[in-house]
Each structure stands twice: as structure tokens, then as C-alpha cells.
Amino acid sequence: MNLFVYGVVNSITLVLIALGFTLVYGVSRLPNFAHGALYILTGFVTWTFLHKLGINYTAAVFLALIFTGLVGAAIYQLLLVRVRGMPDSEIMVSFAIGVAIMESLRWKGFVGSSFVLSPFIEGTVNLWNVPIDLQRIFIVVEGLVVVALLWLFTHQTKIGLALRAIAQDEHAAMMLGIDSDLMAVLALALGSSLAGVAAIAILPLSNITVDAGYNVLIYAIAVCIVGGLGSWVGVLIAAFVLGFGQILTAAYIAPHYQMVVTLFVIILTLIVRPSGFMGRQKEIEERV
């Protein structure tokens, strides 16, 4: 039972990590390789608001999410817009921005074990006789709420429908009066804030470290490749495959093979189904 409980937590953690990345790619076809950097930036900004400016936790979290959203919008408006449509350049520029953010944080002294965010809920409970801390349960609840809200946003609001329209057919959407660049800015801002939402839930489990940004980027890419770039349903399926894959690997093979299994699943996906579990659009492109 402990494998099931911690497998679900691990899977939802991966969902949260990958949602922002897939949203941006799904809408703007921009692979945002600064995703990991925005994740830890949110953590450090929240910590700074909390401990240096004395703002209360809830306000610090909201301000940090707004800040990360604005940084994401600025990244598109100032830099990515200039290389849009050039896939190699998009990857290089976004990755360079990510490295610049993370290494600047390291350079400015954000290193050590002192950077910690408090869990939203303290304590431990037994779920089916499995001890688990309440913050991990919070991650599961938050993950489910975020997925539900995102579904409502993209299916029930005008902006959400516009984002989906751009994702489905950019030219047709533009003919209907939807501003492609504006939608890309919104997607980047929303995707960055989603990276922040994941950070706010996950980082209280550990210290905030710059290196976590690199790991988060790897996991986000892994989930998106396996699930199908740009597919939200694919992200959910892939996160559960990888999440349970990691936990079962740690339990029955050896913990240090967790990353090997993740990379093996990516390679297998690329060989058997290059577009991922649910990457339908890419599949059609590949057929053409």
C-alpha cells in the first residue's frame, strides 16, 4: 500500500512540474527550457518576500506567482518573440535564459541549507497504515485542483478557448481575429505561474536549491515527451507511468536506477511512438 500512496504523490508531483511546460508548448509551440529556472525563481522570491521583506506567507506566495508570471511574459516579449519559428534558436535562447537565471541566483548567494519554505500544513497522518506528511497530501489535492481549474479555463473561458484555437490551428485562429503573439505572451505567463504553483507546493518538502531547477526541467521534458508534447491528457498518463515507474524501480530494483528507468521510457517512446502517448497533432505531421 505504501507504494500506491507514494506512487500517487510522486505522479501528481510530476503532473504539477510538467503542466506549465506543456501548456506553453501546446499553445505557442515554444519549448520553454527556462521552465526549471522559473520554478526555483518562484521559490527564492517567495523566500525573500517572506524572510527579508516580512510579508505574510499567503501574500508572499501570490506576489511570487505574479512576479514569475511577469518574468515569463517578459521572456517572450523581449527575447523569444525574436526567434519564434526557429526551433533550434528557441531552445537555445530559452535554455540560456534559464541558465542565466539559475546561475545568477547562485552567484547572488542563494546557496546553502537555509532556504526553506514552511509546509502549508504540518503533521503526519496514516493513510491505510502508511505514514505520510500532510504536505504531500496537499500536493495531491493541489494537483487535482489545478488540473480541474485548467480544464475549466481552457474549455469555458474566451481566453482559454482562444489559447486552444491557437494550439489547434494558428493561421485559422488568426483569421478569426485571435492575436497569436498576445496568446503566446499569456501562455508564457500562465505556464511560468504554473511552474511557480508547482514550486510552492513541492519545495516545502526540501530545501530550495538552484540545482533543483535543472532536475525539474529534465522531469518536465521527460513527462512531455512520453505523454506527447502539448497534450494535457498525455501529461497525466505519462506522469503516472513515470511516477509509478520510479517508485517501483526504487522498491524492486534499486533507487539509483530511477533516472535510468525514466530515460529508458523516453527512449522506448521515441522508438515505438515518437509523438508520445497522446501527441496526435505531431503524429499527423509525422504521417504527412
Place this chain on the structure above:
Amino acid sequence: MKKGRILVGIVFLFFTMVLTVTPCMAAKEKVDPIVLGVALPMGHLGGWGCEKGMRLAVEEINAKGGVNVAGVRRPFKLEVLDTRDLEPGVPISEGLLAVEKLILDKRVDFLVGGPERSEGALAALDLISKFKKVHIQSGGCLSPAYTKKIAENYDKYKYCFRITGDVMELMGDMIKTLEIIRTQQKLDRVFIMVQDVAHARAAGDIVKSGLEKKGWSIVGHEKWPTGASDFSTGLFKAKEAKAQILFSWFDMPESSVMVKQWYDMKLPMLPIGYIDPSLDPNFWKASKGNCAYLVGSCYPKAGAIGTAALPWSGKFVTSYEKKYGIMPEGQWAATGYMGPYVLADAIERAKTVDSEAVIAALEKIDMAGVWGRTKFDPRSHQLISSDDPEQGAVACWAQWIDGKKLAVFPPKIASQQLTLPPWMK
């Protein structure tokens, strides 16, 4: 007329005195400092802790007038460069460039500090020896290859000395410590959880084979990838295997999650070993006390925790706290502090800053340190270790209790006995 001559005489005498004394005063003001080059990873707790220790020592030595070099008191001056050698992805060449810059550009007289990563320190041996600069390795590098290289090619590498420790000695001390726990607490079932990096894997293997030879039950041995943030599967396995000791060796910050999960689950086993975040004085506050009973602060050389058995360690900790407002940080604050003192002692006895004479003096050093007695092996240039501070430099394991870190091993320097978590009783 006579009065006039006397006046002229006085004026002449005055000017003669002024002209005689002024150059002497100027010469006194012109005493050159002894420049110590410091190459350390400044973005890491182990780097800045070591540098802070050194800065404190230099201040103390200079406050007493500096180093007496054949009757001339010369102050120490630090030149610090960042090697970045503990940052992921940073090549070793960065650290070597820092060492080279200190020697050629900053024109330092001696070197103290790192590089801390063993690969960097080993590579720096050739560079340092080429320029014939005496180097006290006072941060990081526990590889046995370091002193082996010096001993095997003494004439080439005799310029390098190490005061940080040797991992083989440290693991020997670890096994002795576990044996004491077995005798005192009747615990003999060990689950090994280490990070999947070379030094931690080696630590796990050495402890496993060492304990097996002594009749312990090794009920599990796992390696965890760097960056792992959920250790539940390993901890559940340890619980199912009825482990009593959780031997851990991690240098990654995420290992704090393992400590927290162990505490939250109230697993009936004692975590002991090396858990890097536990070396941070803020760890108690950062973990909200979830590190209570953890014996994860491993110091290859004692001194960073004040104990009555090591009087200088208490003074060092007090001075460090007074200057920086925090307990000594990381593993190398005490060794960093001792580096300038060891060098000052050797220079004063050598009565010169000439490398050959200072090497000879260092080989004969016999002084007290924050860790106990200070003596070098004359061939390998390794600080001689012992369980007894009267005989050599001792290692130290500390336990977090009520927000404080207390030395619990080895017994000769312990402030108090090991305390088991209440849920183990």
C-alpha cells in the same frame, strides 16, 4: 654668542634625530605582509565556512603583532579566489586557474584552503609543487591518493601538507563509533543508505565490509540518486528489515528530506553518518526540529563543536560566534582556522618564509590545535589522527539535541552520551 651656538647645536641635534628615526619608522611601517593565497569554493558552505575560519585566525594572529620572522613581526594577509569546484558541471580547470592566478598574479607567499574536490586538489599538487609554494590543504579532499602521491614522490610534492583528514581513517573511526554504539545500546542491525556518488558509494562499501567482519547484520544497502526528494521506499524497507541503525552518507541538500521523513514516520532506528545539511548551523531551524537525535554532523577533524576536552575548540567557537553571529559553518571551519596557525608556528621556528625551511619546520611541528595534538607524518605530510587528543587530531560526530549540536563521539571528547530517539525505547 654662546647661547646662539647652543641653539644651533640643539637644532642640529633635533634634525639629526629626526633624520635618524624617520627612516626607522618608515621601515617599520613598510613591513611586508605574508600573503596567504586561498582557493576555495565560495558558493558552498564548506568553502565559506573554511574562509571565515581563516579570516578569524588571521585577525587573531595579526592582533598579537603578526608572525615573528627572525625578529620582524609580519602580518598575514589573505587573497581569496573562488574555485567553484563544488558546483555541478564546473570543470576542475576552474580551480586550477584560481590556484595559478594566486601564485602568478597575486604573488602569494603560501597557499591554504583547497581546491576542496579531491580531483581538483590532486590536480593542483603538480601546479603548486612546480612553483615551490608551501600549501596547507585545509578544506576538503579526503582522498587517500593525495598523501599517497606525496609519499611516493616526496621530492616533487613535499610542498603540500594536509590537515583535513583521510577518508580511510575516517571510516575506521566510523566503524569504531558504531562498535561503541553496539556495546552501549545493543544495536547491531544496519541499513545503509548512501548517495550514488563515488565518495559515498565507497563509504557505504567500506562500512558494509567493516561491519560484516565484526559480525553486524547488514539488512539493506541502497544507493540514492543525487537530487532524490522522496526516500519513503528505502525507509519502509529499512523498517520492514527491522533496522536499528540507518547509516547514511549524503552531500546533497535534498538529504534533509530523508531526515524529515524518518522523523515524521518515527522509524525506530538511529540515523548516523554524514548528512551535509546537518552541518549547517541553521539546520535545526530550517527543519523545524525534525533533525532531533540525528548524528549526521561528521567532522573529519574536531574543533567546530566546543568541548571541554578540547579547550581551544571552545574558544574558537566563541570567537566565531562573536564575529559572525553563527556557529562554525560546514565541515572545514575549524581546519580553515588552524591553517594560518600551523603555518605561523612553522614560519616562526624556521625564522624565514623560505619554502624549504618552512617544510622542515612543518615536518617537526608539535603544537596544540582545536582538534588536539598537531603533528604531521614526515613522509606523507598527513596530519596524524588519533582517538586521543593527547596523541593526535581527533574526528568528531555531533548529535542534534534541543536545537544544539553536541559532540557525542569519540568518547574522549564527547560532551554527552548518545541519546536515542524516545520512540526507539
